[in-house]
Amino acid sequence: MASTAEVLVAVKSSPDRFWEAIRGSTELFPKVFPEQYQSIEIVEGDGRSAGTVRLLKYAQGVPLVTFAKEKIEEVDDASKQVSYSLIDGELVSYYKNFKASLKVEPNGDGSQVKWCMEYEKANIEVPDPDLVTETATKTFSALDEYLAKN
Template identity: 55%
Template sequence: MSSNLGKIDVEVEVKSPVDKFWNGIRDSINLFPKASPNEYKSIEVVEGDGKSVGSVLLIKYTEGFPLVTFSKEKIESIDEANKTLVYSVIDGETLKYYKSFKGTLTVIPKGNGSLVKWCCEFERANDEIPEPQIIKEFAVKNFKNLDAYLIGA
């Protein structure tokens, strides 16, 4: 296994019930820019319907977001029963640093709320590239913002 392969796991507890949060994730095109306006400029569907496997989303980030102005993400698989979504980054600055970048997101019930599990597997372009710590922090913030938005909505 190459030393440039890496993996990050994040778990975030949210107050939203599991169905509500999963639906929020599935409607990321509309909800992410509303829930996190400081991070997202817009999310557009460039291929497919934005929800089914093979769909490609163009995500534009705000000026305040470091290093990355946009990314294209492709939905690789969806398991509605287990509330799991797998996507990969297929374009954008992220790929300057990481040859491959794949995210898996699962929402599971926890008490009255949910536990969001996010895992990303990546291959660094070279040894100098750090672990994508900033992406990890962004993911946590994103889930918390979405949760706050859903509870307030």
């Protein structure tokens, strides 16, 4: 049975600016978050549209994972929304299904980032993905801080 988790993060960046940073995450995240990402590579596709597959290699010291492969399922630049699924990596052994979606919406002078995941545990011993949701929250906040300085 699938479970869901949702994270809402208020950021100071405009929706357009934050969305462009998310869309440019292949190049941007390893530069901004070297403690988290060793590299992000495009394995299939153009890096921006549905069907794109990216290989995320995590930095040493990141708990539980060394790499993940994700496939972009849907992208809507007009509504600033993207969804993707995990197709390979250590998390696949913990979760039979793992899909996430991200939407950037206006929120006062800034934006609200809504990140949702749907997952199905491989077995009952697998913990809830609290570390994943905590990492997402920290990443969005830190990205906003980076954008404010650059």
